[in-house]
Amino acid sequence: MNLRSLITMLLVLPILYTCNACKKKEEAFDEKLAGIQFVQMPFEEVATGETLQIKVVMAASNECGDFNRFEENWPNDNTLEVKAYLRYPQEGVCPQVIKTVEKIYNFTPKAAGQYILKFYAGGPFLSKRVFVR
Numbered sequence: 001m002n003l004r005s006l007i008t009m010l011l012v013l014p015i016l017y018t019c020n021a022c023k024k025k026e027e028a029f030d031e032k033l034a035g036i037q038f039v040q041m042p043f044e045e046v047a048t049g050e051t052l053q054i055k056v057v058m059a060a061s062n063e064c065g066d067f068n069r070f071e072e073n074w075p076n077d078n079t080l081e082v083k084a085y086l087r088y089p090q091e092g093v094c095p096q097v098i099k100t101v102e103k104i105y106n107f108t109p110k111a112a113g114q115y116i117l118k119f120y121a122g123g124p125f126l127s128k129r130v131f132v133r
Contacts, residue, residue: 029087031068034058034101035122036084045131048112052130054105056119060086064094067103078113083120 038057046052060066068087074080082105088094109115109132118125 028090029068030090031085031087032061033120034060034084034086036082036119036126037121039117039119039126039128041128041130044129045133046107046109047133048109051106051108054107054117054128056082056084056103056105058084058086058101058103060088060099060101062088062094063097063099064089064092065099065101067101070103070105079116079118080107081118081120081125 036056036058038055040055040057041052043052058067065086065088068085071083071085072080073083084103086101107115107117107130109130112132115130115132117128117130119128
């Protein structure tokens with residue numbers, strides 16, 4: 001191995017190590033249940049198997065908060081409870097400004113009937129009716 005290759009390798013290795021450390025920090029986050037503030041449905045009636053795209057609006061407690069996932073619970077065949085979770089980085093400085101986060105929730109009913117969609121709002125639920133033909 002010549003001197004030039006050795007110097008290049010010594011310069012590149014710390015950069016690669018640093019990049020991997022950055023990736024690990026980005027993956028470290030805390031997940032928190034969010035209260036949904038607003039739900040907007042384009043239609044109240046949909047066909048079986050058709051996807052209804054529902055706009056869900058929630059607030060992040062700081063500028064770094066971002067959507068992570070929806071959690072669904074079916075208490076019975078025609079009632080769906082939806083909770084939204086936001087994620088926040090474990091490290092770093094985030095401006096303490098409340099930020100609005102919008103996400104589309106896709107509801108695809110498999111059978112005809114009337115459904116009640118309940119979105120967790122921090123205590124009570126925001127309820128919406130969907131008629132499936």
